[in-house]
Amino acid sequence: MLKVKQFRYGTDNLGYLIYGQESAMVIDGGAVREMLSFATQRKLTIRMVANTHDHPDHTMGNIPLVKASGARFLSGDCLASGAEIDLETSQIHVYHTPGHTNDSVCFHVGDIIITGDTLFNGTIGNCFSGSIEAFYRSIKMIMALAGKTVVYAGHDYVRDSMAFARYLEPDNVYIDRFLNAYDPDHVFSTLDDEFRINPYFRFNDKNIISILKKHNLPTDTEWQRWQSLMTLG
Numbered sequence: 001m002l003k004v005k006q007f008r009y010g011t012d013n014l015g016y017l018i019y020g021q022e023s024a025m026v027i028d029g030g031a032v033r034e035m036l037s038f039a040t041q042r043k044l045t046i047r048m049v050a051n052t053h054d055h056p057d058h059t060m061g062n063i064p065l066v067k068a069s070g071a072r073f074l075s076g077d078c079l080a081s082g083a084e085i086d087l088e089t090s091q092i093h094v095y096h097t098p099g100h101t102n103d104s105v106c107f108h109v110g111d112i113i114i115t116g117d118t119l120f121n122g123t124i125g126n127c128f129s130g131s132i133e134a135f136y137r138s139i140k141m142i143m144a145l146a147g148k149t150v151v152y153a154g155h156d157y158v159r160d161s162m163a164f165a166r167y168l169e170p171d172n173v174y175i176d177r178f179l180n181a182y183d184p185d186h187v188f189s190t191l192d193d194e195f196r197i198n199p200y201f202r203f204n205d206k207n208i209i210s211i212l213k214k215h216n217l218p219t220d221t222e223w224q225r226w227q228s229l230m231t232l233g
Contacts, residue, residue: 001090002020007038009030010057013030013058014153015035019039023044026065027052027114029062030061032061032064032065035065048071048087049074050079051076052105052106055117082094082095082096095142097115097141098130098138100116101117102130111149113142113149115152118142121153122157122197122198123233133223139200142191151189151194156184162178162197203222203225204222
């Protein structure tokens with residue numbers, strides 16, 4: 001069974017090492033020294049290096065990691081939707097999730113999904129080179145996964161995301177519960193959490209619909225509610 005180790009680097013970036021008994025794969029490897037040290041301590045061979053998208057804060061570790069480990073770099077062309085990456089006896093599923101960028105992907109292994117800047121813990125990323133409609137479809141795809149799925153994001157924006165969530169829903173008791181459990185040394189949520197605290201998962205909730213109506217924003221269809229939330233955010 002594969003495991004996932006989270007690494008913090010920069011101000012708020014989060015990168016990941018997916019590993020088994022002998023082999024590992026790096027996702028968004030900005031924490032180069034720490035990842036190499038962890039692999040050495042565990043006697044792991046880093047086989048592959050990949051990114052959730054091509055923004056520099058996520059790709060900055062690619063070259064030094066490949067040089068140090070001899071790993072194969074998996075470009076965006078290798079990570080087409082529906083791709084499956086073999087690591088030891090397990091598979092890592094790759095989902096194309098355009099929205100934040102056109103090339104954004106998520107990596108799903110076991111009960112964990114590494115979402116980059118598509119889905120943060122409590123919010124979503126900005127829409128840069130993607131489209132709002134594509135973003136909507138990507139989030140809907142993630143929403144369909146099991147509620148126990150652990151979300152490992154590309155940044156720690158928990159406090160800011162909960163400030164916005166509280167602004168929208170000051171009476172939402174789950175926000176404080178989530179913040180009380182927040183650990184900056186291990187940043188995660190579950191999809192069940194997201195349905196309780198993340199406005200961009202709650203666009204069908206009556207409280208969010210009421211808020212959108214108070215702002216005179218369209219709410220007749222799910223797609224309208226999504227667009228309205230993106231405008232409000």
